[in-house]
Amino acid sequence: MKEHSFLSRVRKILPDLHPAELKLGELVCDFPGEIASYSASELANLAEVSNATVTRFVRRLGYTSYEEARRHARLEKDSGSRLYLNTSKVEAPHSPNVYAQSDIKNIERTIEDLEEADIEALSNTLLTAKKVSLIGFRVGAPLAQYLQWQLLQVIENTVMLPSSGQTLGENLAALTSEDVVILFGLRRRVSQFDTLLEVISQSNAKLVLISDESLSAYSKADWHFRCSTLSSGPLFSHVGVMSLLNLITNRTIEAAGEQGRKRLASIECLNELLGEL
Structure with a gap:
């Protein structure tokens, strides 16, 4: 029960x-x-x-x-x-500067724990992967979609899971050691999160876990980035997460080199031809 x-x-x-x-x-x-x-x-x-x-x-x-x-x-x-x-005694500060200072600390705490070698290794792994799959629930969903949109500039086979009309199981069954899965584990996590972590770990795909500071280091992840999400108000702040995503995507695009520039140029030409932007 x-x-x-x-x-x-x-x-x-x-x-x-x-x-x-x-x-x-x-x-x-x-x-x-x-x-x-x-x-x-x-x-x-x-x-x-x-x-x-x-x-x-x-x-x-x-x-x-x-x-x-x-x-x-x-x-x-x-x-x-x-x-x-929320507390009954202390009113949430409403000064924009208070929130700004809190967000700046989140960015600093998130970035200062990163190793440059980890970002470099992740960028190269993303570029050589057969497929990059992103999974996010609740607040993690739009963050995963943002990262997918940015990586798509240089990595063609970048997808959100589950695919439309399909279950996660139908998508995860096809994972191989040549794939990379980027999973967002931000509070509050869905009830099946721990099981999902274990399933991805057993698939032999490379696992990139992006979480807040409340999640203990997950030893089975190839990369586990723990982001600071403290806030001056009642909602968690995710600017630290965005700073991490900005770092990953920019470094990946830079590491893509000539091949990445050709794909970007091709995308821009098609955008201009179709008049979409």
């Missing part, structure tokens, strides 16, 4: 709560990160209810103790739910 999430438990019992418990329940729904961070007494003070109310509340949720409820909330917080980034 699938375990209900912490927040789904809270929302389910809200209509049946007494006034003090309801006050606590509404606080937790709006700011679930509080229960992941605070002790029972601290949460009681924050909601202006008694410790006994907190105890009754967590038991109504089906937990044997406050610590059990907090552990469950922490697991959801670690999974990357944006709701857990």
